[in-house]
Structure formats: C-alpha cells, structure tokens
Amino acid sequence: MKITILGSGTSCGVPQIGCPCEVCTSTNPKDKRLRCSSLLEIYGKRILIDCSPDFREQMLRIDFKPLDAVLITHEHYDHVGGLDDLRPYSIFGDVDVYAEKFCADHLMERIPYCFTPKDKRYPGVPAINLIEIEPHVPFVIKDVEREPMASEYLEDAIKMKRQQIWEELQRIREREGDICRKDVVIMPIRVMHGNLPIVGFRIENFAYITDMKTIPDTELPLLQGIDYLIVNGLRHTSHPSHQTIEEAIAFARQQGVRETWLVHMSHHIRPHAVEEQSLPPGVHLAYDNEVIEF
Ligand SMILES: [Zn+2]
Numbered sequence: 616m617k618i619t620i621l622g623s624g625t626s627c628g629v630p631q632i633g634c635p636c637e638v639c640t641s642t643n644p645k646d647k648r649l650r651c652s653s654l655l656e657i658y659g660k661r662i663l664i665d666c667s668p669d670f671r672e673q674m675l676r677i678d679f680k681p682l683d684a685v686l687i688t689h690e691h692y693d694h695v696g697g698l699d700d701l702r703p704y705s706i707f708g709d710v711d712v713y714a715e716k717f718c719a720d721h722l723m724e725r726i727p728y729c730f731t732p733k734d735k736r737y738p739g740v741p742a743i744n745l746i747e748i749e750p751h752v753p754f755v756i757k758d759v760e761r762e763p764m765a766s767e768y769l770e771d772a773i774k775m776k777r778q779q780i781w782e783e784l785q786r787i788r789e790r791e792g793d794i795c796r797k798d799v800v801i802m803p804i805r806v807m808h809g810n811l812p813i814v815g816f817r818i819e820n821f822a823y824i825t826d827m828k829t830i831p832d833t834e835l836p837l838l839q840g841i842d843y844l845i846v847n848g849l850r851h852t853s854h855p856s857h858q859t860i861e862e863a864i865a866f867a868r869q870q871g872v873r874e875t876w877l878v879h880m881s882h883h884i885r886p887h888a889v890e891e892q893s894l895p896p897g898v899h900l901a902y903d904n905e906v907i908e909f
C-alpha cells in the first residue's frame with residue numbers, strides 16, 4: 616500500500632490567513648498544511664479519501680490517472696469542498712464517490728448539479744456516481760478488468776464473517792491465488808466528531824480516521840489487527856470535536872498500532888521540526904506530499 620498525504624492541515628489550513636505566529640510564518644515546507652486528504656494506492660487502484668477545497672492544487676502535484684473511488688468521511692466543507700474539481704477525472708468515466716446517507720443528502724442539497732443522471736447532464740459538469748455506504752457494512756472496489764467471479768468470493772466473506780473479514784479474506788486469497796488480489800475491500804467504521812456521527816475507513820491492516828473526538832466501544836473489534844493508522848490530532852489543548860495530539864497517541868497505543876501518522880493539525884502545535892522530536896516512537900506528524908509505503 617502506498618499513501619500520499621495530500622493535506623495534513625485543519626479546516627482553515629496552515630498558514631492560517633493573517634496569522635503572524637511562528638508556525639504560520641515558518642519557511643519549512645513541512646509546516647505548510649493544506650486541508651485534510653490522502654491518496655491511497657493498493658492493488659493497482661487509486662482511492663482518494665476526502666476531497667478538500669485544496670484538491671485542485673493537491674492533484675496538480677500528482678500524476679493524472681483515473682481515480683477508482685473517492686471515500687468521504689463527512690460533509691464538512693474542509694472534506695468535500697473540492698468535489699466540483701473532480702471534473703477533469705470525468706474523462707476516464709463517472710467518478711464513484713462513497714458517502715453515508717446523511718452526508719450524501721447534504722451533498723445533493725449543496726451541489727446537486729454534480730450528481731445529475733447521464734441523460735440530463737449539462738455539458739462540463741462533474742460526472743459523479745454517489746454511492747451510499749453504511750458503517751460496519753464493508754464494500755468492494757471491484758477490479759473491472761477481470762471476470763466477476765472473485766467478487767463473489769469477497770461478497771461471501773463479507774456476509775459470513777463481518778468482524779473477522781480480514782482473516783477470511785486472507786484465507787480466500789491464499790486459496791484462490793491471484794483471483795481476488797485486485798479487489799479492494801473497505802470497512803466503514805463509526806466515529807464521533809463531537810456529537811456528529813461520521814465514518815473512518817479500514818482497508819486491510821490500515822485505518823484512516825479523521826475528525827474523531829471519540830469512538831464507541833462497539834467499533835473497536837473492527838480495528839483489531841491494524842498495524843498502520845492515520846488519525847487526527849488537532850493541537851495540545853482540548854477541543855469539543857477533535858482529539859488532541861495526546862488523545863490521538865493514547866488511541867493509537869490502545870489499538871496496538873505499529874506506526875501512526877497524525878493529520879488535521881492546526882497552527883497551535885509547534886513547528887514540525889520541534890513537535891516531531893517530542894513524539895513517542897512509532898508516532899509521526901504527517902506532512903503534505905509525504906509518501907508512506909508499507
Ligand atoms: Zn475537518
């Protein structure tokens with residue numbers, strides 16, 4: 616799996632407009648934080664997580680190739696403000712955007728023209744398929760170049776063993792060899808953004824969770840066995856809807872994660888070079904354009 620951090624900043628980005636603080640005026644590129652989003656590459660698929668208002672600028676730095684899926688964590692502007700800029704990707708075909716119902720309804724109200732059916736589309740609008748997902752119900756980004764057979768195996772696994780799906784998938788892959796290798800199974804996980812229920816995503820032994828303050832105990836079995844984690848750590852002082860850096864570190868420890876990268880950071884944390892020194896082993900401040908491979 617390869618992950619490119621497209622943006623590691625909080626909702627207003629860093630530097631924050633008009634702020635003279637030492638982080639906002641730092642010349643270190645690692646202190647320039649666009650709004651929060653990442654690009655995942657796995658089994659030849661490119662999966663975007665959230666589509667920030669900085670999406671255009673973020674993607675100009677990356678090879679122009681199709682996006683196989685766009686996963687949306689929630690409808691706050693800093694996570695969806697770039698959806699209109701998916702337009703150039705429509706030349707490869709409609710872009711599949713996955714969001715839960717509450718979030719999808721908000722998007723339909725705010726940017727309805729992005730989701731017009733093919734036969735009624737005004738030329739030049741983004742061509743987006745909005746696909747509703749639910750927490751705890753895994754979905755598959757299928758490999759379209761292969762026979763559908765492999766996906767049937769995956770769907771069986773999903774039905775049979777929701778909580779142990781990763782072990783089951785491993786067994787199927789060992790048994791069937793290449794046949795399942797290119798399908799990507801994604802598990803949406805419920806997390807709480809203050810009072811707002813939103814989703815994080817688990818893919819194999821990796822989880823991406825942003826804008827979390829707390830997580831219900833019922834979700835923890837779905838995170839069992841994750842080795843790598845991207846999670847939000849806003850600043851050091853408490854916030855009603857975001858974890859602090861300390862809360863993020865404690866969460867990563869509880870899950871027994873091997874490596875953790877913090878995102879959604881504000882200018883209230885110290886400059887990258889200073890703050891990074893104070894983190895425990897295995898925990899890092901993510902930075903924009905960082906490429907993580909495992
Ligand atoms: Zn946010």
Ligand SMILES: [Zn+2]
Binds near residue numbers: 634635636639882
């Ligand atoms: Zn500042």
Ligand SMILES: [Zn+2]
Binds near residue numbers: 689691826
């Ligand atoms: Zn938010």
